[in-house]
Amino acid sequence: GAVVSQHPSRVICKSGTSVKIECRSLDFQATTMFWYRQFPKQSLMLMATSNEGSKATYEQGVEKDKFLINHASLTLSTLTVTSAHPEDSSFYICSASDRGRWNEQFFGPGTRLTVL
């Protein structure tokens, strides 16, 4: 149990376009979802935390108008990178928690975004 999927696994887009990444909890209800960004050979950087049905809480320095997060249901959260630029190229990882699991986060496989 506790499987999280992400779609797509890889995406290449042109500069100026928007890209949507989906994160789904497949066999549990995710009351909280997290979005991370990971640069090559570095640790994870938390971008935002979202609770189902409420607005996401963004970390300092993360542009909320650039990275739109929606957590409309207990099994789905989406991250939309709006007007993407090459500097947005990165590995984006989501994770999900539910209140019954002692503070554990379950991670998706990640999405590699390349902006040309």
Next chain:
Amino acid sequence: AQSVTQLGSHVSVSEGALVLLRCNYSSSVPPYLFWYVQYPNQGLQLLLKYTSAATLVKGINGFEAEFKKSETSFHLTKPSAHMSDAAEYFCAVSEGDSNYQLIWGAGTKLIIKP
């Protein structure tokens, strides 16, 4: 404020040798501690976690870690390294039930020599 320090960005061991990855933390409240593994171009997989029960925690793939409050450490060990253990390992800490947010170490790349 919480923080996590992983000593050594790279650790290299021979196949069959002991693996020791170091993690020290700081926390103002009793912490929850985690070790995750990341294989290239993949998400993170939980190896093990400490949540205030037994101080010696056994995880998957033969890994274990010991919580030492006096040393504020949570080092990860495995008696005998396997080639498949080559990956990036991350230590993380959280404050517990009131805050699910994880504070991450910088990661340690484990290299296994044949």
